[in-house]
Amino acid sequence: MxxxxxxxxxxxxxxxxxxxxxxxxxxxxxxxxxxxxxxxxxxxxxxxRPKSDNPKQQVTLRLDSAVLEGFRATGPGWQSRINAELRKALKLDG
Incomplete structure (x- = not known):
């Protein structure tokens, strides 16, 4: 009430x-x-906030529940960690 x-x-x-x-x-x-x-x-x-030179884009992505739960279990910043892992897989870093 x-x-x-x-x-x-x-x-x-x-x-x-x-x-x-x-x-x-x-x-x-x-x-x-x-x-x-x-x-x-x-x-x-x-x-x-200043504008980013390389802004991220919002997308809809379907992930296995185990993958999603695994990244979420690592705490805040899990979405950025997924982005970092995808960059590594595509050899975009370095």
């Missing part, structure tokens, strides 16, 4: 908000009358 919560907006006012920097304004989405003039670029705290 959901808990009934009081509106907590009365505990602060606009004076508590930090001032935006020029850099944050430069990256923020800009609209006039609901019309998008410029989309946001990155986030309000930093510009975002």
């Amino acid at each position: 959901s808990e009934n919560r009081q509106n907590s907006t009365a505990d602060w006012d606009d004076d508590d908000l930090p001032e935006w920097t020029d850099d944050q304004f430069d990256r923020a989405e800009f609209r006039i009358g609901g019309k998008l003039i410029r989309p946001a670029d990155g986030t309000l705290t930093k510009p975002g």
Whole structure:
């Protein structure tokens, strides 16, 4: 069952908000009358991750359950390890 919560907006006012920097304004989405003039670029705290020179592509791949379970059992980063093993098999490294 959901808990009934009081509106907590009365505990602060606009004076508590930090001032935006020029850099944050430069990256923020800009609209006039609901019309998008410029989309946001990155986030309000930093510009975002740089674009990769060799981006990976999302694919659908069917693997044996034993193979999948084996890689997942190695912990976080198992998808990157599958990629590394495929690169080795194709002699793409080195």
